[in-house]
Ligand SMILES: Nc1ncnc2c1ncn2[C@@H]1O[C@H](COP(=O)(O)OP(=O)(O)OP(=O)(O)O)[C@@H](O)[C@H]1O
């Protein structure tokens with residue numbers, strides 16, 4: 001296979017991400033690792049959203065709720081002195097999957113804007129549940145004093161170790177997503193997004209496939225939330241604010257809806273833009289907001305679309 | 314009992330403010346098929362315009378009244394420059410672009426009016442309270458807000474159900490193609506509807522400004538509730554928006570007022586306060602989810618979608 | 619005579635004040651092509667939609683293979699062997715012709731909960747998809763996005779997708795609409811061939827095709843069956859002539 005420009009650029013992007021700690025060491029600027037780490041975790045959440053939104057055609061406007069559920073799973077267990085990573089992450093993934101499953105049971109019977117609004121309302125319920133959780137800090141959030149512990153040699157407290165762990169998870173998620181969307185399940189999921197009535201008439205149980213995808217995406221985003229909690233050593237309801245869900249949508253669309261690497265590109269671009277623009281000017285959203293409008297009005301397919309013709313994925 | 318009456322009035326006030334936001338949302342939604350996340354920004358801009366204009370004129374009433382056409386013009390400008398290009402686009406595009414507008418306005422007010430929240434001082438004659446029942450005082454200003462909300466709701470109902478322009482708007486909300494077929498200048502009608510919707514949102518912001526702190530992001534929480542109201546009432550239905558807004562306003566206020574007291578039976582006081590208020594906020598979203606699970610098109614569906 | 623494949627009794631559907639289907643009785647047997655004709659708005663598509671499960675009947679029963687399917691969801695009916703094409707072309711335009719058919723083949727398996735192996739690496743599926751395309755005359759168009767096919771090609775692909783599910787009964791809603799002469803001829807030949815093995819319910823405005831193909835014809839008028847029988851009887855029916863064929867001539 002001849003390497004296309006897109007392939008080269010994406011390989012370079014992943015390589016660059018892998019080299020960030022080295023560059024940070026050389027320049028003595030540890031902050032790069034923090035920045036890249038945030039981008040990598042958000043990329044994971046964006047991949048999860050893209051799975052249902054890009055490939056499945058379901059616009060979830062409450063995806064940040066899963067970040068919160070994953071994060072709180074870690075935070076709450078840590079608060080009770082349980083720092084076993086397997087338990088924490090298992091709970092994060094399981095609880096998010098369950099929440100997604102239950103949300104899907106209700107929301108996936110609706111279409112279009114009604115689906116968007118139900119996903120938003122459900123996320124608001126999760127948000128206010130965290131606000132009301134007085135035992136776990138309520139509105140003020142919860143500081144996590146111990147990192148998740150998996151095996152003795154893996155210390156998540158070390159920022160470089162943690163970064164490479166996140167990057168590894170991202171790579172695995174990319175590989176799995178790539179398999180998934182091209183396997184029968186993803187093929188049918190994309191088919192449903194393209195023409196639901198046709199697939200149903202062919203005999204596809206549409207609801208079941210959508211629900212499975214929704215649950216899977218919830219689980220993946222819960223994992224991202226567990227990582228985010230370890231990254232920030234802190235969880236709070238603001239992780240689940242509806243504007244955070246908006247940010248995730250922005251990342252996916254900015255990068256390229258329904259493309260494999262689009263969410264990664266979008267998350268990196270989002271974090272870099274946020275950083276660069278806010279260095280440039282305090283009120284960087286004054287530029288970022290109109291930029292989003294222009295991205296939409298220009299009608300392009302996100303950054304991935306800029307890399308030329310064919311869609312990947 | 315006395316407390317309950319006060320809370321009912323508070324709930325009605327919140328409900329009417331929600332209606333002012335939801336009326337614009339539901340019309341824009343129903344007629345132009347636009348999901349507008351920036352609607353809360355117009356609410357916020359109304360409040361900020363009021364801050365400045367009251368400052369300039371030195372008169373609360375004059376400033377507040379002048380803020381209305383200001384938001385109307387802003388709304389029309391936003392529609393002409395940006396939003397009218399989005400009507401035919403996917404919901405995802407609309408979400409993204411109007412989210413961009415929301416971010417823009419949030420920072421714009423920081424640049425113009427500064428970081429610190431602003432408050433509006435009421436004139437003396439509004440700072441009094443009125444005895445609504447013997448021995449039950451209630452803020453005069455809040456009563457005025459309720460009255461204003463009711464008057465606007467009535468006016469809107471009259472305009473939509475009894476006038477020519479209202480007929481056109483209704484035609485648009487129930488069938489977009491018809492509007493064009495009737496030979497109505499669709500572009501101006503859309504601008505007008507959006508402008509008026511913006512003005513109503515702005516009015517809610519203006520009326521709330523003396524009660525709340527005027528600050529960046531103030532439109533976000535109320536926007537989400539207004540979206541709930543819109544969907545709950547049935548997209549495109551002003552009547553549905555009114556019923557849903559009042560129900561949600563009352564439910565939200567009463568739940569948040571009384572749930573903490575109920576929870577105090579089982580929880581320590583401070584915990585009950587936190588948990589009760591949050592549970593009160595959750596209830597409206599639960600209500601929405603349950604209602605839509607049973608009636609997927611909302612309470613007053615305008616047409617099959 | 620053997621039990622009918624499809625047995626419809628008293629099927630009724632109202633849309634507000636309109637009676638779209640009024641107590642329709644109709645049977646289709648295996649190996650039989652049964653045509654439904656009627657003027658625009660007579661209720662033909664509504665009838666098909668109720669058989670397929672997209673529209674819920676107000677009254678009446680639909681029995682398929684001896685089983686009451688009136689309340690079964692769409693995909694369950696498809697699994698029992700009920701396939702359909704749509705009046706307006708209804709494909710996945712961005713997917714290639716092979717992929718469109720492959721989706722139908724996968725759907726036949728009941729679910730697609732396979733998460734790892736590439737769907738298009740499955741030789742059995744792609745080979746079978748190509749074979750079906752070959753059968754409908756689209757052998758050379760397999761790799762092309764469905765949306766880029768000619769109108770006739772898209773109609774053929776519709777039928778290929780339906781056939782790929784290996785139906786016992788095929789419902790076709792105006793498959794010839796908008797086709798050129800040569801195109802409809804080959805489609806007529808295909809439908810005739812298909813109807814040798816399975817039941818075929820054909821809604822069609824092309825009277826020549828209908829009278830050439832159909833073993834039985836049912837005529838709908840404003841939702842009601844006004845005549846049903848072999849082509850010769852329908853041709854001779856006075857009411858049909860007055861109401862429908864007369865208008866065509
Ligand atoms: N979803 C619906 N809502 C309301 N009325 C409908 C609906 N579907 C069909 N109708 C009405 O029911 C009647 C029958 O329509 P149908 O589409 O079944 O006719 P048809 O025989 O297929 O016509 P054509 O030859 O034009 O395809 C028409 O009057 C139509 O307007």
Ligand SMILES: [Mg+2]
Pocket residue numbers: 662663664705791
């Ligand atoms: Mg028809």
